[in-house]
Amino acid sequence: MGERFELRLRDGTPVIVRPLLEEDRPAVAEAYRRLSPEGRYQRFWSPIGELLGDAMLDRLIEQDPQTHVTWVVLDPAREFPGVGGASWWRNRANPAEAEISAMVLDADQRRGIGTLLLAVMWLTAFRAGVEHLVAYTLQDNRRAAKWMQDCGADGTWDGYKLVFRWDLNNLDSLPATAAGVDLAEWLAILSPMILGD
Numbered sequence: 001m002g003e004r005f006e007l008r009l010r011d012g013t014p015v016i017v018r019p020l021l022e023e024d025r026p027a028v029a030e031a032y033r034r035l036s037p038e039g040r041y042q043r044f045w046s047p048i049g050e051l052l053g054d055a056m057l058d059r060l061i062e063q064d065p066q067t068h069v070t071w072v073v074l075d076p077a078r079e080f081p082g083v084g085g086a087s088w089w090r091n092r093a094n095p096a097e098a099e100i101s102a103m104v105l106d107a108d109q110r111r112g113i114g115t116l117l118l119a120v121m122w123l124t125a126f127r128a129g130v131e132h133l134v135a136y137t138l139q140d141n142r143r144a145a146k147w148m149q150d151c152g153a154d155g156t157w158d159g160y161k162l163v164f165r166w167d168l169n170n171l172d173s174l175p176a177t178a179a180g181v182d183l184a185e186w187l188a189i190l191s192p193m194i195l196g197d
């Protein structure tokens with residue numbers, strides 16, 4: 001069996017955190033159907049409608065620990081357990097860098113799930129030899145932009161989108177924001193699980 005972590009959110013909710021599996025395909029399609037149009041737009045930057053196409057499902061599910069992973073957070077007490085997911089894709093031209101994206105169901109945002117997923121992305125990318133994570137947001141996605149800044153990313157504007165960048169070797173200078181402290185705690189908890197002692 002693959003990696004699978006049983007953790008608790010800060011409100012005490014038990015969750016399972018694991019890579020996305022082929023058998024999750026219908027659940028991922030359903031999770032996207034449940035997103036608000038705004039959330040879908042913020043993640044995909046185009047009005048993709050309620051149906052996630054097969055090509056995007058393949059892109060999320062087909063993984064290789066060296067080049068692309070997708071992990072999900074599940075609340076097993078729920079009828080529909082999926083509450084969020086995140087991926088990173090390694091930059092082919094610059095393998096020291098990987099692009100991450102994250103998505104948490106609207107009603108479950110601000111519970112620390114995005115920050116937990118960021119910690120998993122950080123450590124799985126670091127394990128693969130990635131040195132920098134980058135994330136892109138639309139200019140009006142203020143919540144995501146603030147969250148990334150609060151989690152210690154350097155933000156710049158490239159004329160079209162906001163570009164956020166984390167140095168994965170720089171664990172010691174995370175900001176003293178709520179999300180930054182949360183991220184540091186998850187990194188400390190997950191590091192032995194993902195990187196070994």
Ligand SMILES: CC(C)(COP(=O)(O)OP(=O)(O)OC[C@H]1O[C@@H](n2cnc3c(N)ncnc32)[C@H](O)[C@@H]1OP(=O)(O)O)[C@@H](O)C(=O)NCCC(=O)NCCS
Pocket residue numbers: 010039042043100101102103104105108109110111112113114115116135136137141143144146147150177178179182
């Ligand atoms: C961006 C996104 C992934 C963040 O996920 P999230 O689960 O809401 O993130 P968290 O709960 O970990 O952190 C967000 C908020 O919780 C706060 N928080 C985190 N840990 C905290 C703690 N211990 N105590 C109090 N607040 C805390 C953060 O400061 C932040 O607060 P703010 O929104 O008031 O600034 C989510 O909003 C989302 O899915 N957005 C739509 C898609 C998207 O924009 N993706 C990003 C581009 S790919």
